[in-house]
Amino acid sequence: MTEPRLAQQFAFLLEAEKLKSVTRATPIADNSRRENSAEHSWTLALYALVLADQAAPGVDVNRAIRMLLLHDLVEIDVGDVPIHSGNGAAHDAPAVQAAEAAAAGRLFGLLPADLGPELRAIWTEFEANETPTAVFAKSLDRVQPVLLNHLGGGGSWLEYDVTWPQLETRVGGKVARGLPRVWDWVEAKIRPWFEGRGR
């Protein structure tokens, strides 16, 4: 039987499996290995579900969950660019953003013509970080690695010799934008780690 639509849907889903082999800078909680971008995406969708009561007015939590499921797929082509790499400048570099846009074109282009643009629009909204839903989702994406680094005894903070002012600039302000009470809570928890190292 010919099922061209299902063939397109599964071409995308089987390609997405590759996100399990994209490694991030952050260790998993027991510090035994680095996190991959697929399991990171699961964690963030769970964060959106559990922290929904922290969302600002106007946030669509179901759409935020979809954003977080999709947000890192472009890393299949581009890899993960750690937030503290390149002295904090690599993540938002124009060349990275152009490569990610090309990856989005390739990946969402595998889908049927009605569905691909719909899912790409969710990813584009996340990247633009302007709507309340995107700001909420992006704040979750910034805060989870902080907690994993703290659980793992430093993680990518050690690798990139991150100071407290750098963390506040690169991460804290962005978390606080969507989740101010969460950032206050996390700051109280992690700041002693930086003070203890004189950073």
Add this chain to the structure above:
Amino acid sequence: MTEPRLAQQFAFLLEAEKLKSVTRATPIADNSRRENSAEHSWTLALYALVLADQAAPGVDVNRAIRMLLLHDLVEIDVGDVPIHSGNGAAHDAPAVQAAEAAAAGRLFGLLPADLGPELRAIWTEFEANETPTAVFAKSLDRVQPVLLNHLGGGGSWLEYDVTWPQLETRVGGKVARGLPRVWDWVEAKIRPWFEGRGR
């Protein structure tokens, strides 16, 4: 500052990180290692998003996504019980189900008193496999490992010496219940693998 609610939410979220260390029988797509239950859960939520048009009337896709994000958390305490282990009987054994119920009590019990029962009810609905939404979600949970085993050259079918009639009984019928067209498509793709091995 005291934020007991946030402390409960993060107690749950940080405990959930342990799902990344629960290993499944199925290999990831390039056959380099076994899949873990956290990244498996991400894949299934993505399946629900991409295959939403295959859902029967009455399916709430947003709730299905939540189910699939939560469905394997009990494995943090119980581990993954492969579908083909114990000659296909281990997965639904009463002792496993009792242990999973106890795990659900412990894990969802970490959450605030309004949120824990709400999320546990989503998990219970999935396990009961009666509502259209649960049947859809359960069908996705059954079909994705089939495709990974096929991509990986056999995976857990080789480990447990699975025959085609066994796959039809343990998996095919359950996939077809929620996703009949998907099972037809998958069957056409994978059946030659079993025929080629005389199984």
